[in-house]
Amino acid sequence: MSFSADSERALAPYGWDHDWAAQFTPYAEQGLLPGRVVRVDRGQCDVLTADGAVRADTAFVTPHDPLRVVCTGDWAAVDPGGSPRYVRACLPRRTAFVRSTSSKRSEGQILAANVDWAVIAVSLAAELDLGRIERFLALAWESGAQPLIVLTKADLVPDAAGLGHLVQDVQTTAPGVQVLPVSATAGHGVDVLAAIVAGGTSVLLGVSGAGKSTLANALLGDDVMDVQAVRDVDGKGRHTTTTRNLLALPGGGVLIDTPGLRGVGLFDAGSGVEQAFSEIEELAEECRFHDCAHRSEPGCAVLAAIDDGTLQPRRLDSYRKLVRENRRNVAKTDARLRADIRKEWKRQGAFGRAARAAKEGHGLP
Ligand SMILES: Nc1nc2c(ncn2[C@@H]2O[C@H](COP(=O)(O)OP(=O)(O)OP(=O)(O)O)[C@@H](O)[C@H]2O)c(=O)[nH]1
Numbered sequence: 001m002s003f004s005a006d007s008e009r010a011l012a013p014y015g016w017d018h019d020w021a022a023q024f025t026p027y028a029e030q031g032l033l034p035g036r037v038v039r040v041d042r043g044q045c046d047v048l049t050a051d052g053a054v055r056a057d058t059a060f061v062t063p064h065d066p067l068r069v070v071c072t073g074d075w076a077a078v079d080p081g082g083s084p085r086y087v088r089a090c091l092p093r094r095t096a097f098v099r100s101t102s103s104k105r106s107e108g109q110i111l112a113a114n115v116d117w118a119v120i121a122v123s124l125a126a127e128l129d130l131g132r133i134e135r136f137l138a139l140a141w142e143s144g145a146q147p148l149i150v151l152t153k154a155d156l157v158p159d160a161a162g163l164g165h166l167v168q169d170v171q172t173t174a175p176g177v178q179v180l181p182v183s184a185t186a187g188h189g190v191d192v193l194a195a196i197v198a199g200g201t202s203v204l205l206g207v208s209g210a211g212k213s214t215l216a217n218a219l220l221g222d223d224v225m226d227v228q229a230v231r232d233v234d235g236k237g238r239h240t241t242t243t244r245n246l247l248a249l250p251g252g253g254v255l256i257d258t259p260g261l262r263g264v265g266l267f268d269a270g271s272g273v274e275q276a277f278s279e280i281e282e283l284a285e286e287c288r289f290h291d292c293a294h295r296s297e298p299g300c301a302v303l304a305a306i307d308d309g310t311l312q313p314r315r316l317d318s319y320r321k322l323v324r325e326n327r328r329n330v331a332k333t334d335a336r337l338r339a340d341i342r343k344e345w346k347r348q349g350a351f352g353r354a355a356r357a358a359k360e361g362h363g364l365p
């Protein structure tokens with residue numbers, strides 16, 4: 001083993017644990033150093049090792065698949081010395097945030113790896129946009145991280161009852177997700193948030209102005225531990241730059257804040273949509289037909305829930321919209337799925353006709 005208990009301790013604030021160490025064993029036997037990737041640019045990356053931040057070349061770990069290139073948050077095995085150093089391998093990721101690009105041939109772009117908490121910042125200074133929250137939730141679930149909704153600027157809500165209603169509205173939209181009102185300016189709730197994210201790596205998601213920077217600063221306190229990225233420029237000497245891409249929080253945990261993540265919007269949500277609408281998925285299991293489209297089918301548990309007021313029609317509309325949007329994104333690259341979708345359209349058309357015929361002729365509701 002080329003790294004000691006001391007170096008293990010040095011990496012712990014960046015999320016190193018027993019499982020990572022176990023997976024790293026074969027690389028340790030080759031004398032490689034473990035380190036967490038802080039940023040990647042132009043074929044090089046900054047890696048935080050127990051020896052400090054090092055610059056390493058990514059030529060050995062640049063596969064054709066854009067989703068497999070090194071990214072912020074990855075755990076890398078780097079050369080212990082030499083110039084240039086190389087990243088020799090990356091440990092398998094536990095979670096990953098992916099953005100589907102807006103180009104015609106939609107190829108994903110990996111934004112951050114090994115994230116435990118997706119903190120979705122939602123401002124209480126503006127009217128709640130539940131549809132937008134659902135989008136961020138689907139994106140978060142899809143990554144494998146656990147979402148957490150932080151309602152920021154709670155100090156701007158005049159009364160406690162009003163705040164309670166807002167929290168309740170968001171909670172209804174976010175089954176299985178904790179909703180936490182916070183005021184960074186008044187210092188309320190920040191300690192609760194700090195305690196939650198202390199156990200892992202977090203990212204802050206949310207639209208511009210949602211209060212992400214303010215929240216990040218509140219979590220970082222005065223103890224800002226900016227990562228010092230060291231770079232060698234043509235042998236002319238060492239230039240030190242500061243990046244805020246990956247930060248150890250004073251209360252424990254790691255915050256990843258990359259420009260790319262700030263802009264996420266379009267996405268391939270897939271199973272994330274199902275998790276974001278888990279109550280609809282659960283209801284659907286009770287529908288008489290296992291391929292029920294919840295439109296006019298007899299024995300539909302989803303429509304029954306809307307009828308008895310336990311499910312808001314808005315939720316079903318959002319769900320449909322996101323499923324459709326997601327399929328369109330995926331279909332850009334997947335011809336087979338495209339064919340499936342066409343079949344589905346035909347089938348639904350046929351079902352629609354059958355349902356109408358049944359309604360007219362055979363007295364179904
Ligand atoms: N009253 C109040 N204002 C806040 C609070 N948190 C943030 N703000 C204000 O909200 C505005 C936006 O906050 P930012 O932290 O810059 O938002 P952001 O999400 O980082 O925005 P981008 O950097 O554009 O992505 C700023 O004017 C903050 O001062 C809060 O707890 N209470």
Ligand SMILES: [Zn+2]
Nearest residue numbers: 287292294300
């Ligand atoms: Zn149904």
